Amino acid sequence: MAQSRLARMGRRSWLAAGLALPLLIAHAGSLDVAFDGDTLRPVLPDLHFISGRALERLKDARTVVFLSQITLLRDDHVTPFRHAPQRFYVSYDIWEGRFKVTIPGATPESRLGLTAEQAEAWCVDNMMVSALGVAPDQDIWMRFDLRTADPKDAANIVSESGISISGLIEFFSRKPDGEPHWMMERRLRLADLRRTPSRRDW
Amino acid sequence: MKYVCLSLLLVGGLLATETQDSETNVNSRYTVETVVVSGDGWSTSPAVDRDHKISSGLRKEIAALVGEKLNPARLDDLAKRLRQELRARTVEHHVLRGKSPEYVQVIFEVQVPPTRFDASVPKFLYQGEQGWSGAVEGTATVRNNGFTAGLVSDGDELVERYTGEVARYESEPLVDGRARLRFEFASYHELWNRSAVTAADASELYRTREEFQPVLSVQVARPLEVSFGTSFESLGQQAPGAPPQAADAFVAGARYRQLTEGSADQAVEADYDLRAGSHALGSDYAYSRHRWGLRYRVTHGKHELVDDGWGGVILGTAPLFERFVLGNSTSLRGWNKFDLDPLGGNRVVHNTVEYHYGVFQVFCDSGAIWDSGQAAVVRSSVGAGLRQGVFSLALAFPLRNGKMDPVFMVGMNY
Numbered sequence: 302m303a304q305s306r307l308a309r310m311g312r313r314s315w316l317a318a319g320l321a322l323p324l325l326i327a328h329a330g331s332l333d334v335a336f337d338g339d340t341l342r343p344v345l346p347d348l349h350f351i352s353g354r355a356l357e358r359l360k361d362a363r364t365v366v367f368l369s370q371i372t373l374l375r376d377d378h379v380t381p382f383r384h385a386p387q388r389f390y391v392s393y394d395i396w397e398g399r400f401k402v403t404i405p406g407a408t409p410e411s412r413l414g415l416t417a418e419q420a421e422a423w424c425v426d427n428m429m430v431s432a433l434g435v436a437p438d439q440d441i442w443m444r445f446d447l448r449t450a451d452p453k454d455a456a457n458i459v460s461e462s463g464i465s466i467s468g469l470i471e472f473f474s475r476k477p478d479g480e481p482h483w484m485m486e487r488r489l490r491l492a493d494l495r496r497t498p499s500r501r502d503w
Numbered sequence: 504m505k506y507v508c509l510s511l512l513l514v515g516g517l518l519a520t521e522t523q524d525s526e527t528n529v530n531s532r533y534t535v536e537t538v539v540v541s542g543d544g545w546s547t548s549p550a551v552d553r554d555h556k557i558s559s560g561l562r563k564e565i566a567a568l569v570g571e572k573l574n575p576a577r578l579d580d581l582a583k584r585l586r587q588e589l590r591a592r593t594v595e596h597h598v599l600r601g602k603s604p605e606y607v608q609v610i611f612e613v614q615v616p617p618t619r620f621d622a623s624v625p626k627f628l629y630q631g632e633q634g635w636s637g638a639v640e641g642t643a644t645v646r647n648n649g650f651t652a653g654l655v656s657d658g659d660e661l662v663e664r665y666t667g668e669v670a671r672y673e674s675e676p677l678v679d680g681r682a683r684l685r686f687e688f689a690s691y692h693e694l695w696n697r698s699a700v701t702a703a704d705a706s707e708l709y710r711t712r713e714e715f716q717p718v719l720s721v722q723v724a725r726p727l728e729v730s731f732g733t734s735f736e737s738l739g740q741q742a743p744g745a746p747p748q749a750a751d752a753f754v755a756g757a758r759y760r761q762l763t764e765g766s767a768d769q770a771v772e773a774d775y776d777l778r779a780g781s782h783a784l785g786s787d788y789a790y791s792r793h794r795w796g797l798r799y800r801v802t803h804g805k806h807e808l809v810d811d812g813w814g815g816v817i818l819g820t821a822p823l824f825e826r827f828v829l830g831n832s833t834s835l836r837g838w839n840k841f842d843l844d845p846l847g848g849n850r851v852v853h854n855t856v857e858y859h860y861g862v863f864q865v866f867c868d869s870g871a872i873w874d875s876g877q878a879a880v881v882r883s884s885v886g887a888g889l890r891q892g893v894f895s896l897a898l899a900f901p902l903r904n905g906k907m908d909p910v911f912m913v914g915m916n917y
Binding site: 403 | 595600
């Protein structure tokens with residue numbers, strides 16, 4: 302069984318794992334998970350992503366985009382079966398000294414006048430993945446990714462004409478420019494998680 | 504891992520296409536109070552100044568930010584264009600609180616690479632009467648000091664065709680960016696047209712010309728710049744064994760440029776150049792050469808009208824390279840300079856009227872070239888063609904009785 306799993310991982314997965322390892326080492330932290338019966342949410346009180354270069358850019362009145370993704374995997378961490386991406390537009394009011402966070406969409410949601418900690422907490426509160434259909438005693442892995450993105454980079458890659466191959470190559474061949482990337486992962490079983498009140502109940 | 508990155512990017516792509524920065528950036532409710540572009544030792548406020556480092560179009564767009572609501576995406580776009588135009592390493596924009604509440608100041612910070620290399624073609628021309636002319640240069644800029652080396656062969660500008668090497672050093676801006684020092688060295692071999700050889704006294708023609716010219720330029724006030732220096736010229740004689748002659752001169756110049764922007768942009772440029780050969784400098788020639796120019800340009804949309812008039816006088820006996828020429832790619836186009844005066848003249852007056860609509864151009868040149876004591880004969884030519892940026896293609900017709908010999912010209916930067 303273990304042998305077949307190893308065979309299924311393949312070279313690309315090993316390569317991906319090799320690339321991810323430094324990130325895991327660099328940004329590993331404890332990933333606590335809250336479960337309300339329907340959804341899984343990361344609990345990250347010590348994660349402060351409004352900092353460093355992102356904060357410098359915010360203080361220059363720019364919009365910084367944070368992209369998050371929660372992934373559920375099974376088969377000993379091999380097969381992803383559920384993704385929940387989310388994006389957050391953060392800006393910093395240079396007169397008020399407070400942050401604004403917007404979740405875009407058909408009905409955009411915004412919060413104004415937040416401190417950095419409040420802005421981070423509101424973003425994390427809006428990161429969740431559905432647990433419906435997951436067997437309570439099944440071993441699963443939950444992976445949390447968060448990174449900043451320049452809207453122009455994304456626009457260069459995805460446009461009305463589709464995905465730009467040259468844009469993708471340019472993006473992936475770019476040297477790491479110090480952009481932070483947080484990545485955490487943990488193994489869990491729903492049956493082992495203590496139920497928390499649903500966000501709807503708050 | 505790659506799926507994660509790709510997914511994140513795709514999400515980013517969707518967000519970039521669906522959301523405007525002005526909707527999400529809390530600062531977009533503030534009004535821009537001032538905009539400053541600052542670089543290595545210089546700064547300009549495009550809404551107030553007419554700094555020539557930035558093109559008129561881009562300067563207007565930057566100035567238009569003042570009084571508008573802050574649009575960070577627009578700042579990104581302008582920073583990118585500034586970077587391209589100034590060939591800067593980076594252009595960052597910063598936004599600070601304004602002096603009044605609800606207002607902000609925008610600063611574009613330009614970082615120029617300490618060392619860069621540019622290759623350029625300052626002139627490239629084919630003219631039906633004079634043949635090819637061209638120059639190619641390479642410039643290394645090290646901490647705002649420019650070192651240039653190049654090759655040139657020009658049969659258009661002067662009576663002679665001069666071919667050789669040029670080298671130039673331009674200092675970094677001095678005295679708060681108001682002054683600049685320039686040293687130029689050139690070494691040319693000369694070719695003379697048959698009609699010039701026939702008309703000239705053998706001692707007037709030289710085989711080689713070497714030039715060394717240090718000049719200091721000072722910006723007295725924003726639109727007025729003056730320059731002064733010396734020009735040391737050594738003329739190798741045609742006769743074997745004859746010692747070279749010196750044509751050393753004091754040089755001075757003044758340039759005035761005023762731009763008025765509105766529904767129609769207008770520019771007035773005036774210049775004056777003096778070259779005075781003096782025995783005091785060890786020159787074999789004693790003369791003074793004066794040249795005046797006045798140029799007016801008005802632009803409205805795709806329409807552009809230019810009037811460019813200039814004249815000159817040489818007093819005393821000047822070497823041939825100092826004499827005025829008409830009938831080349833910029834003056835009395837369509838005429839042959841050797842038909843007008845094979846050795847050039849010591850008196851000249853010329854005026855050009857050009858009208859451009861988009862890439863189309865028509866022009867009318869009028870002028871006279873003569874030597875003191877002779878009667879001036881005014882001649883004219885007309886022409887039409889295409890001009891896009893530095894590239895130009897034109898057919899010019901000299902206006903003379905009974906003959907119509909058009910001259911074709913194509914090239915850049917002439």
